[in-house]
Amino acid sequence: MSNETCRCDQTSNCIYPAGIYNQSKAIIPNEAFSNDASLLFAVPGVQVGCVPQNALLQSTLECFYNQSCLDIVITLTGALRTVSALNISNSISRFHPTTTIGYRDRVWNMVRIAYEKVTTFNLFKTALTDVEQGIYSTRVYILFLMVGVYVLTIYSTKVIGSKQVIVQNPSINQFEELNKMYSSILSCPCSRLSMPRSTFMHYEVQFHPFCTSRFIRDELWLQYWTMEFLNALNPDDMITFKPKDTVNDLIMAAFIDQQIQMADYESYYTQCQPEMCIYTIDQKLHSVTLVNSVIGLLGGLSVVLRLLIPLLIKIIYGIYRLCLHRTRGKKLYASDIEVF
16 A cells, blocks of 8 residues: 555545554645555554544454564554453454454444344333333233244144045055055945946855755655665754754745855946045144144234233232332331331
């Protein structure tokens, strides 16, 4: 910057690095200042300018952390006594030595403004004329709202919703798999209202052993009653009947000892031709549904809290003031007794 000049009558933002110069000429106000004089020492981080405040805010404290820098400044100026440099290793500050003073001021100003905004935040300016009650009501409201958000979120994650699953035109293999997993809740209505039973149902009838014995095969079977080569019926061949059953019982049962029903499952499925299979499963709510549910419940909770909390704070303040008034009254009464 040796060839640059700065005129304070033209701008107040003129800032340049500070240094210790071998300057014999006096500085005249509003006159062009040139730093072409012999520079003895450039002070690291320190800025100078037309307005001291602007220059100070752009300066850093790095020289205060450097003992050599301080020793040179003390030697050349004689304005300071012997001092020790700051120890950056022992510093708990979150700022670096090269951070400008103006930046620190802006940060602390932002922190201070944020703190003031938080401590004086009032959502009930219209509901409560007392500012202090409004501030406390706001804090209680935010606290209860945060607790409500936590509780509603935990509750919503535990809620189980029902989901209906529809499988269009299922094949027989798909149906068998679904039937294994959801047999109790699976519904696959047929596309046809009716179908012939004979297309998928078959019956196998087993008669009483007497009906297939030699006693009724020969037209002259009555002659065999006196013949020795006739074999007796085997009771083990009967399933339902017993040897002591009367002929009337056998006739009433049509001599049918057992009737076996046989179904052709594939034929039935072909005749049925279900267009869809429906089943319902339980599952946790989707994240979008969960967020919408929490927001909806939170809106209702917010309205209730806005109505109840100001009233609650008013009641608490009223009770507190009443107790305070009575306490002060008792103290005054006791002092009066002591005086008299």
